[in-house]
Amino acid sequence: MDYLLSDEQKMIQELARKIAEEKIRPVAAKYDQSEEFPWDIIKVIADSDLFGLFIPEQYGGMGVSVLNLCLATEELSRACGGIAVCYAASALGTFPIVLFGNEEQKKKYLPDLAKGKKLAAFGITEPEAGSDASAIKTTARKDGNHYILNGLKHFITNGGDAEVYTVIAMTDKTKGARGGSAFIVEKGTPGFTFGKKEDKFGIRASSTRELIFTDCKIPKENLLSREGTGFIVTMKTFDISRPGVAAQALGIAQGALDLAVKYAKERRQFGKAISSFQGIQWMIADMATEIEAARSLIYSVARMVDAGRTDVSKESAMAKMYASDVAMKVSTDALQIFGGYGYMKDYPIEKYMRDAKITQIYEGTNQIQRNIIALQVIKESAK
Numbered sequence: 070m071d072y073l074l075s076d077e078q079k080m081i082q083e084l085a086r087k088i089a090e091e092k093i094r095p096v097a098a099k100y101d102q103s104e105e106f107p108w109d110i111i112k113v114i115a116d117s118d119l120f121g122l123f124i125p126e127q128y129g130g131m132g133v134s135v136l137n138l139c140l141a142t143e144e145l146s147r148a149c150g151g152i153a154v155c156y157a158a159s160a161l162g163t164f165p166i167v168l169f170g171n172e173e174q175k176k177k178y179l180p181d182l183a184k185g186k187k188l189a190a191f192g193i194t195e196p197e198a199g200s201d202a203s204a205i206k207t208t209a210r211k212d213g214n215h216y217i218l219n220g221l222k223h224f225i226t227n228g229g230d231a232e233v234y235t236v237i238a239m240t241d242k243t244k245g246a247r248g249g250s251a252f253i254v255e256k257g258t259p260g261f262t263f264g265k266k267e268d269k270f271g272i273r274a275s276s277t278r279e280l281i282f283t284d285c286k287i288p289k290e291n292l293l294s295r296e297g298t299g300f301i302v303t304m305k306t307f308d309i310s311r312p313g314v315a316a317q318a319l320g321i322a323q324g325a326l327d328l329a330v331k332y333a334k335e336r337r338q339f340g341k342a343i344s345s346f347q348g349i350q351w352m353i354a355d356m357a358t359e360i361e362a363a364r365s366l367i368y369s370v371a372r373m374v375d376a377g378r379t380d381v382s383k384e385s386a387m388a389k390m391y392a393s394d395v396a397m398k399v400s401t402d403a404l405q406i407f408g409g410y411g412y413m414k415d416y417p418i419e420k421y422m423r424d425a426k427i428t429q430i431y432e433g434t435n436q437i438q439r440n441i442i443a444l445q446v447i448k449e450s451a452k
């Protein structure tokens with residue numbers, strides 16, 4: 070399929086592909102095993118200016134483009150979904166500042182994030198507030214020129230390794246969802262510590278930790294937008310970050326298909342390459358078609374955002390839901406094509422299946438995406 074990418078978009082795609090093939094693929098299994106944070110790869114990505122793809126030019130970036138971010142994330146994920154999410158999660162943590170930060174906040178935080186000198190993370194989830202984000206208990210109490218944060222976030226990607234955190238806390242519990250506010254919290258702030266690092270099923274190169282706030286005092290200037298807008302900040306952020314999760318899923322699916330096709334051409338049974346069997350060919354046909362359908366959806370949504378459309382919740386949820394379901398199915402079928410060998414850790418394919426699973430869970434599970442889509446479809450039909 071020709072997506073009529075511009076020369077600049079093709080250049081970004083090729084650059085990310087080169088990093089993926091030359092730097093990431095050779096070490097993907099090592100990081101998966103060790104669960105070490107891949108700082109050496111982050112440095113390569115930073116030196117290539119890919120962190121600038123989600124930051125305006127006036128703050129040292131290359132201009133905010135969700136399509137460019139998706140192209141880069143897709144290519145990096147083709148080699149390792151875990152390393153790619155260390156990159157993409159920084160975009161997630163940065164978007165609230167890009168969308169809602171004031172001039173001072175943007176000037177203070179964005180230049181280092183654009184250069185990849187610092188990573189960002191986004192924290193809303195808590196042990197008792199996952200899908201129901203409005204149930205968060207972390208509080209932010211105004212105290213003169215400061216806010217005092219207390220509470221715990223868990224499952225935070227880049228937690229502990231990022232320097233800049235955008236965090237949602239309740240400034241007024243009596244107002245429910247209208248009582249949440251978004252804050253920027255810097256690593257190293259007294260009262261801000263990290264809990265355990267999770268031992269995960271997939272995306273093991275990425276770090277997932279608890280954020281613990283104990284009388285953590287931050288300047289009032291770190292409030293994003295206004296008090297009470299925390300959940301709007303979150304929803305608007307997810308609208309433009311979910312295509313990035315979809316692109317991660319897409320890259321994982323494409324990477325799994327690439328490996329499966331190569332293996333099918335090499336593996337011989339009954340005196341023939343298994344790629345000559347119709348049963349295998351039909352699986353390959355379905356996988357390739359579903360991947361292309363996901364890609365079409367993701368690039369279309371990304372182009373809508375880049376064109377300035379802000380009413381993209383439904384389309385963004387569709388892209389995230391569809392691409393992640395495709396990634397799970399394609400990576401499972403790819404393992405099937407490898408037969409018993411695919412089940413062994415000596416082969417790279419089982420990692421794709423493990424890495425794919427999370428894309429159906431984070432930034433809102435696919436059940437929640439379906440809720441968002443259905444509500445919007447029903448609303449539109451009533452017009």
Ligand SMILES: Cc1cc2nc3c(=O)[nH]c(=O)nc-3n(C[C@H](O)[C@H](O)[C@H](O)COP(=O)(O)OP(=O)(O)OC[C@H]3O[C@@H](n4cnc5c(N)ncnc54)[C@H](O)[C@@H]3O)c2cc1C
Pocket residue numbers: 158190191192193194196198199200201223224225226227269277427430431432433434435436437440
């Ligand atoms: C590796 C990893 C990284 C993460 N990174 C981040 C991060 O960087 N920042 C952050 O803030 N969070 C992060 N999360 C949290 C993630 O977004 C949540 O795990 C997710 O939103 C689901 O919440 P939960 O795990 O509490 O599941 P629950 O909300 O308890 O859901 C359990 C099950 O019930 C279903 N369910 C719940 N409500 C409904 C409903 N109304 N209708 C139908 N089904 C429903 C869910 O779909 C799911 O299948 C991460 C999670 C993981 C595992």
